[in-house]
Amino acid sequence: xxxxxxxxxxxxxxxxxxxxxxxxxxxxxxxxxxxxxxxxxxxxxxxxxxxxxxxxxxxxxxxxxxxxxxxx
Amino acid sequence: xxxxxxxxxxxxxxxxxxxxxxxxxxxxxxxxxxxxxxxxxxxxxxxxxxxxxxxxxxxxxxxxxxxxxxxxxxxxxxxxxxxxxxxxxxxxxxxxxxxxxxxxxxxxxxxxxxxxxxxxxxxxxxxxxxxxxxxxxxxxxxxxxxxxxxxxxxxxxxxxxxxxxxxxxx
Numbered sequence: 523x524x525x526x527x528x529x530x531x532x533x534x535x536x537x538x539x540x541x542x543x544x545x546x547x548x549x550x551x552x553x554x555x556x557x558x559x560x561x562x563x564x565x566x567x568x569x570x571x572x573x574x575x576x577x578x579x580x581x582x583x584x585x586x587x588x589x590x591x592x593x594x
Numbered sequence: 595x596x597x598x599x600x601x602x603x604x605x606x607x608x609x610x611x612x613x614x615x616x617x618x619x620x621x622x623x624x625x626x627x628x629x630x631x632x633x634x635x636x637x638x639x640x641x642x643x644x645x646x647x648x649x650x651x652x653x654x655x656x657x658x659x660x661x662x663x664x665x666x667x668x669x670x671x672x673x674x675x676x677x678x679x680x681x682x683x684x685x686x687x688x689x690x691x692x693x694x695x696x697x698x699x700x701x702x703x704x705x706x707x708x709x710x711x712x713x714x715x716x717x718x719x720x721x722x723x724x725x726x727x728x729x730x731x732x733x734x735x736x737x738x739x740x741x742x743x744x745x746x747x748x749x750x751x752x753x754x755x756x757x758x759x760x761x762x763x764x
Contacts, residue, residue: 528634530634531633531634531638532634533634564661566661566662566665567662567665571665574642574666574669577641577642577645578685580638581638581639581642581689584634584635585635585638587635588634591631593628
């Protein structure tokens, strides 16, 4: 099961499932931005809440990448 | 002279031979994690606790009164209410511990020498993995202490208020 390949601290997709997961992650990040922006009162308000969610989803994406990437 | 030489030869023959370390040795290498991959995921795992700690330091030590920091803590409490009590401990205590443990396992090499009944533990010296081990354990320790102290302060304040109320009723 090799869906990703490690590039620094990121995991680049190498299969269809990998690309699908990346699309889902990016999609969630965009959705999170829109949702945060709707309730935020300032630009910093948006950024701080959005980056929190992006790091969180990044952790889960990286975990999947860790277990499904090629052996080094 | 000849007698001395014979005596020396005898003494040499009677010397106990050292055991060869490479022969008949049974190795049991524990399965290790990949050092580079562990470092990659380690950075993601310590990112949020570092972010939170930076906010706490700015608020508590430098007394920074930014709305951004308050928003961050409000978001955290919203997440806590939405996902349950386990969300914050997982994010700020378990994640850095996981980062430290994964990087430690990636560097540790455990060999079991069956012949000599020895467990040989070696640690590879890789800077970023070692850095993440220290950072992960330090974050878990600091955040753990912070939570304990804050909890005890809150409890003692609550206790003090109760005492004041009792005094008032008297």
